[in-house]
Amino acid sequence: MSSALALDLAQITKTYKSGSLEVPALQGVDLRVERGEYVAIMGPSGSGKSTMMNIIGCLDRPTTGSYHLDGEDVSRLDDNALATIRLRKLGFVFQGFNLLARTDALKNVALPLFYAGIGARERDRRAMATLQEVGLADRARHKPSELSGGQQQRVAIARALVNDPAVLLADEPTGNLDTRTSADIMSLFDALHAGGRTIIMVTHDESIARNARRIVRLLDGRIVADDAVAGDRSFTSF
Amino acid sequence: MYFEEALRVLVANKMRTFLTTIGLIIGVFAVISIEVLGHSMAGSISETLGALADNSFVVFPGSFQGNFERAAMRLSDLSNIVATVPNVATAVPIGGQRELVRYAHNVGRFTLSSDSNPPFANLPLAYGSYLSDDDIANARDVGVISWRAYQRLFPAGGDPTGESIYAGTHRYVVVGVLAEPRRGVLNVNFGGDVSIPYTTYVREFVHGDRIFAARFTVRDSSTIPQTEVAVIKRIRELRQVAKDVTYQTFDKAAFTGGVNSIFTAVTIVVALIGAVSLIVAGIGVMNIMLVSINERTREIGTRKAIGARRGQILWQFLIEAALLSSFGCFVGMALGLIAGGTINNVYIVKLTGYTAAPPYLQAFLITIAFAAIVTFAFGLYPAFRAASLDPIEALRYE
Numbered sequence: 347m348s349s350a351l352a353l354d355l356a357q358i359t360k361t362y363k364s365g366s367l368e369v370p371a372l373q374g375v376d377l378r379v380e381r382g383e384y385v386a387i388m389g390p391s392g393s394g395k396s397t398m399m400n401i402i403g404c405l406d407r408p409t410t411g412s413y414h415l416d417g418e419d420v421s422r423l424d425d426n427a428l429a430t431i432r433l434r435k436l437g438f439v440f441q442g443f444n445l446l447a448r449t450d451a452l453k454n455v456a457l458p459l460f461y462a463g464i465g466a467r468e469r470d471r472r473a474m475a476t477l478q479e480v481g482l483a484d485r486a487r488h489k490p491s492e493l494s495g496g497q498q499q500r501v502a503i504a505r506a507l508v509n510d511p512a513v514l515l516a517d518e519p520t521g522n523l524d525t526r527t528s529a530d531i532m533s534l535f536d537a538l539h540a541g542g543r544t545i546i547m548v549t550h551d552e553s554i555a556r557n558a559r560r561i562v563r564l565l566d567g568r569i570v571a572d573d574a575v576a577g578d579r580s581f582t583s584f
Numbered sequence: 585m586y587f588e589e590a591l592r593v594l595v596a597n598k599m600r601t602f603l604t605t606i607g608l609i610i611g612v613f614a615v616i617s618i619e620v621l622g623h624s625m626a627g628s629i630s631e632t633l634g635a636l637a638d639n640s641f642v643v644f645p646g647s648f649q650g651n652f653e654r655a656a657m658r659l660s661d662l663s664n665i666v667a668t669v670p671n672v673a674t675a676v677p678i679g680g681q682r683e684l685v686r687y688a689h690n691v692g693r694f695t696l697s698s699d700s701n702p703p704f705a706n707l708p709l710a711y712g713s714y715l716s717d718d719d720i721a722n723a724r725d726v727g728v729i730s731w732r733a734y735q736r737l738f739p740a741g742g743d744p745t746g747e748s749i750y751a752g753t754h755r756y757v758v759v760g761v762l763a764e765p766r767r768g769v770l771n772v773n774f775g776g777d778v779s780i781p782y783t784t785y786v787r788e789f790v791h792g793d794r795i796f797a798a799r800f801t802v803r804d805s806s807t808i809p810q811t812e813v814a815v816i817k818r819i820r821e822l823r824q825v826a827k828d829v830t831y832q833t834f835d836k837a838a839f840t841g842g843v844n845s846i847f848t849a850v851t852i853v854v855a856l857i858g859a860v861s862l863i864v865a866g867i868g869v870m871n872i873m874l875v876s877i878n879e880r881t882r883e884i885g886t887r888k889a890i891g892a893r894r895g896q897i898l899w900q901f902l903i904e905a906a907l908l909s910s911f912g913c914f915v916g917m918a919l920g921l922i923a924g925g926t927i928n929n930v931y932i933v934k935l936t937g938y939t940a941a942p943p944y945l946q947a948f949l950i951t952i953a954f955a956a957i958v959t960f961a962f963g964l965y966p967a968f969r970a971a972s973l974d975p976i977e978a979l980r981y982e
Contacts, residue, residue, distance in 0.1 A: 405889060405975050426893050433891025440979070444886040448592050460585050461892045505890070 351414070352513050352544040353379040353402060358411035360397050360567075371397040372408070373567040379546065381512075384539040386555035387548045389564035398564060399548045403436060403515050404428045416512035433461055437506030437514045441521035443498045445490040445505075451477060452486040455504045462509060476504040480534060496527035503534065507543075514538065516547040520554055532557045590904035593876065594911070601908060604872040608912030609919065611861025612954055616920025617927070618854045619950065620942045622847065624928045628938035629843050635705040636836040639805045641812055642678060642704075643819065644797035646830030655829045656794040659786065661822050669818050671802050671811045676700040676782045677795040683751040685737065685778060687744075692736040696751055697776030698785035699728070704799060710734070712745035712760030715781050719759070723783035728760040733777040749778075754788060756780060808835055862954060865912065866962035873905055873966035884970055885978025898971035905963025906955065913955040917947055 360372040371394045379385055389395040400406040401413060404420055405428075413421040416435050423431065432438075445454045456473035464472075477483050480500040490498050499519060506514055516535075520528035535557060539545055549555050556575055563571040594601045645655040662675035680697040701717050710731065719726050727749070729737070738744045744758045756778070786795075802811050812833045819831060877884070884897060925942055933939050 400976055403889065405979075426895075429888065429891050429893045432889060436891075438886075438889045440886070440889075442882075444882065444979075446589075446883060446886075448596055449589070457887070458890045461887075461890065461896055466585070509891075 350380050351378055352381045352383065352416060353377060353546070354412075354414040355402070356412045358398075358401060358408045358413060360394075360401065360406070361409045371567055372401070374411070375564075375567070375569055377562060377569065377572075379513075379544065381544055382539075382542050384535070384543075384545045384557075384559045385547070386558035386561045387546065387564065388550065388552070388555050388561055390550065392566075393564040394567040395548050395564050397567075399515070399517055402513075402546060403438060404431045433458060433509065435512040437503075437509065437511035439499070439502050439506050439514065439516035439519045441518035443490070443495075443502045443522070445498055445501055447490055450487050450489050451482060451493065451501045451504075454490070454501055455508050457505060458509045473504070473508055476508045477501070479507065480504045494527070495523050496530050499523065499527075499531055500534065503531075503538075507538075512544060514543055514545045516545065518549055518551075519547060520549075520551070528554065586900050586903045587907070589900065590907045593904060594907060597876075600872060601911070604868050604908060605865075605912030605915065607861060607865030607868050608909060608954070608958065609916040611858060611865050612913045612916025612951055613920040613923065614861065615854055615858045615950060615954075616917050616947050617924035618850070618857075619947060620921060620924025621928060621932070622850055622854070623943045623946070624932045624938065624940060626847055627940045628932060630840075631938060633836065633840050633843065635707055636839070637702060637704055637706065637801075638836045640704065640799055640801040641808055641833050641835035642797055642799045643812070643815060643831055643833050644678075646832045653794075655823065655825055655831070656796070657798055657819060657823070658793045659790060659795055660793065661819060662795075662798055664822060665800070665815055665818050669811065669814045671804055671807060672800050672815065673803050674700070674801045676799050677786060677790065678782075678797040678799050679785055679789060679795060680776065681785075681789050683778075685733065685749055685751045687737040687747065687749045690737045690739060692733065694730075694733050694736075694751075694777035696727075696778045696780055696785070696789075698782035699776065699779035700782050700799065703779070707765065708763040710761045710763040711743045712758070714760055715779065716759075720781040720783050723781055723787050725754065725756050725784060726759045726780065727756040728762065728779045729758055730762050730777045731764040734761045751778065808837060858950075858954070862957060865909075866958045869905060869909055869958055870962040870966055872908070873901065873963055874969070876904070877901065877966055877970045881973065881978045881981040884973050885975050885981065888973070888975035889979060894971040897973075898967045901967035901970045902959065902963055905967065906959040909958040909963070910955045913951045913958070916954075917951040921947060 355375055355377040358372055358375040359370065362369045362371055375398065387395050387398060397406070401408050404415065404423075407423075407428075408421055411421065412419060415431065418431070418435075420428065420431050446457070452470060452473050455476055456469040459469040459472060474483060474486060477486055480503055482497060482500050482504065485493060485497060485501075490501070493501065503514075519535075520531055523531065532554065535545055535547070539559070545558070547555070547558060555561050558575060560572070560574050562569055643657075659677060662677065666672050666675050676698065678698055680695045682693060683696050685692055685694045685696075699715055701715055701720055703714060712728070715726065715728060718724075729744075729749070734744065737749060738747075744761060747758050748755050749758060750756075800811070800815060802808055812835070816831045816833070820829075823829075887897060921942060921944075928942070
């Protein structure tokens with residue numbers, strides 16, 4: 347196994363049981379993502395992309411198959427061990443931003459550091475540095491309600507980055523934003539990618555997906571296409 | 585951080601926080617105010633009882649009607665009992681006689697009572713001294729008067745020792761005045777208005793040998809109950825009374841025990857009030873915690889996705905519950921101390937003169953215990969539920 351791999355999913359299946367009925371959500375998915383890649387995962391609803399996202403994000407375990415994240419086998423870990431993996435290796439960006447409403451931007455960004463047991467002074471210092479990275483240092487003391495949608499998403503991205511994760515995982519990051527703000531967020535992702543971040547983005551929006559360098563398409567729980575985005579340095583994992 | 589966030593949540597929902605804690609406030613308020621009052625009452629009563637001698641007891645016939653003629657002890661019985669019942673050191677008759685008492689032009693109707701040395705109740709003196717052994721041995725015409733009698737007979741004040749007062753045709757020289765008594769919650773007066781030597785009393789008032797009651801002192805106060813039984817047995821033998829005649833005793837331990845059992849009952853009632861309000865208030869806290877967790881399902885999902893472990897979520901909500909219950913409990917404590925202290929000042933202190941510091945430490949410990957029980961009994965389950973949420977479900981929750 348190459349140490350350059352950020353993600354390595356091998357023959358992942360996920361089956362949901364509903365009474366006696368078994369619903370297969372993923373039926374043998376192989377996906378390898380190298381460090382520094384910028385990948386979009388696309389698919390219509392019911393294609394299994396949410397399930398895929400949950401497994402990549404260590405919120406759920408595969409039924410069968412193996413999953414290595416940043417070189418570590420995470421497919422059979424218990425809840426608390428998964429929480430630690432999420433804390434150390436993953437950064438989440440949600441469609442609805444999911445910031446703590448009564449808490450200012452700085453404290454929102456510092457939250458993962460708190461769970462990591464880092465002291466208050468160091469938390470604030472690192473949260474401030476990360477806010478600077480997303481261009482919001484001057485909004486550090488603002489509450490989410492005092493920020494625009496695009497600014498809120500930047501805070502959320504800063505929160506995802508503050509622990510220096512191996513993979514940045516974004517679930518419809520522009521779903522709640524207008525076109526202009528979406529473009530703004532996408533250029534931030536571009537900059538992060540250029541800085542060497544590994545980004546996985548789940549979206550159903552073709553134009554958003556084209557910002558990535560590689561698009562993986564899911565249908566009925568299988569990968570049906572895996573292409574480099576035209577006009578870029580082409581790359582496939584096969 | 586946990587504390588800060590919990591505080592922010594509670595402050596953001598001021599009305600809800602306040603309404604939830606009302607049950608706790610009322611419960612702790614009731615318990616603490618009764619505690620403060622009870623403490624003061626018990627202190628005042630034990631102060632009153634503290635004056636009673638604990639090496640003696642009093643025996644008197646159980647019924648004063650019909651059988652009294654037969655049941656009444658004879659003066660001669662007392663020396664017999666001292667001689668025959670072990671542990672009895674002395675025996676003196678007890679009696680009282682209402683008389684018109686006069687000094688110069690001041691007159692009052694007071695009880696002349698027999699007294700011995702040491703007296704039954706050690707009350708402080710305002711003037712002079714108690715009756716001496718010599719006064720008693722020689723049956724002198726002397727008396728110690730109460731504050732009440734002093735005020736009536738000597739309205740001009742001043743030291744009355746050496747002055748003569750008249751009861752009927754008898755003349756008594758005042759040797760001492762008891763200090764103004766603290767009335768105590770029980771409002772009992774253990775000293776007579778005019779206490780004269782029991783020997784003098786017997787000479788002047790006991791006719792035909794019959795006495796009303798007797799006081800016995802013992803050598804070993806730890807066996808008073810057994811000695812009481814032995815004395816009554818001896819009296820029955822000497823008087824040869826029928827089974828239906830009974831004798832009763834009065835001693836400090838029995839009296840204190842009676843008072844203590846009242847306070848035990850009060851304590852049990854307070855504990856019950858506390859327990860009921862604890863449960864009611866606790867359910868309120870649990871309910872609001874469940875509501876709060878339900879409202880914040882997505883937030884919990886986000887925290888979990890970010891990497892919060894179960895224990896960290898549990899801790900956060902437990903601290904929120906602790907803060908909520910502590911707030912209610914300490915507001916209740918403050919109100920209880922204020923109310924209990926005020927009632928104490930306007931009622932007990934004024935009435936009895938008993939001033940003791942309120943039981944602050946006890947109140948504090950009760951409050952802490954209340955808050956801790958509510959937190960753990962009613963806050964743990966909601967916190968556990970929050971910690972157990974599935975992050976995927978929680979994130980999807982609208």
